[in-house]
Ligand SMILES: Cc1cc2nc3c(=O)[nH]c(=O)nc-3n(C[C@H](O)[C@H](O)[C@H](O)COP(=O)(O)OP(=O)(O)OC[C@H]3O[C@@H](n4cnc5c(N)ncnc54)[C@H](O)[C@@H]3O)c2cc1C
């Protein structure tokens with residue numbers, strides 16, 4: 001059993017848990033993830049390692065309430081336990097001195113990109129970060145990301161804070177200005193990663209995305225996380241989650257992410273009914 005050491009509500013539907021998991025903390029690297037199961041009857045879901053402390057033996061995860069399991073997870077408090085917490089899984093993000101690296105984060109992925117931006121900067125890169133959310137109330141960790149970046153640009157879709165628009169706009173301007181960009185890392189909702197990749201493609205800037213298909217075992221056994229990259233079948237849990245965004249078959253990814261929409265909706269409704277009847 002894995003104890004929740006700390007809970008923070010970053011915005012109303014995005015939460016941070018610090019989990020006591022010394023064996024995972026010993027080996028964690030930027031870009032890796034864990035697979036968790038709340039209890040023995042729960043489903044397994046993947047969550048990115050947002051931070052870790054080897055001395056404390058803790059792992060930080062940040063999750064958004066998306067459906068049954070993440071909504072159930074959000075009911076837990078510091079002091080509660082999670083049944084399974086497996087990791088670190090996946091290949092770490094490739095960190096190297098590239099020159100100028102632009103880190104683009106959409107929504108909760110600001111937490112996902114944080115260890116990558118930090119590691120890129122520690123490696124001697126100039127890091128320009130762009131973070132965006134639908135509105136002001138959904139933004140978090142602005143100061144934290146600024147602290148690990150040489151420059152930070154913030155956008156909100158509705159203009160309720162900072163620059164109005166989506167993250168691909170400042171990304172495109174940067175590239176059009178002729179400023180040399182050596183690598184782009186784009187993490188967030190799949191649609192945002194697709195459009196970030198389409199934005200950089202004409203400029204020939206290699207763009208790494210962190211794919212988020214449905215996963216089950218997270219160890220390459222079930223085939224559930226199958227994607228097509230450069231025409232080749234890859235399993236995100238063991239070959240990724242990072243891939244070249246210019247080579248991803250985005251339509252296949254979107255289609256496979258939607259496979260269980262009906263069941264997910266039903267599951268959430270049933271869980272909400274159970275909660276209401278137990279009040
Ligand atoms: C490598 C990886 C890292 C991730 N990191 C984070 C993170 O740090 N924070 C975060 O909030 N979310 C993260 N996700 C997405 C997270 O796993 C899903 O939001 C979660 O599984 C949804 O489960 P649910 O039961 O709450 O919702 P559901 O109603 O079951 O699903 C909502 C949507 O989430 C996706 N999803 C459902 N089940 C899974 C599953 N087993 N694996 C992956 N996606 C699924 C589907 O697209 C689905 O339409 C990550 C996904 C991957 C693959």
Ligand code: FES
Nearest residue numbers: 218220222223237
């Ligand atoms: S989650 Fe089963 S093969 Fe990747």
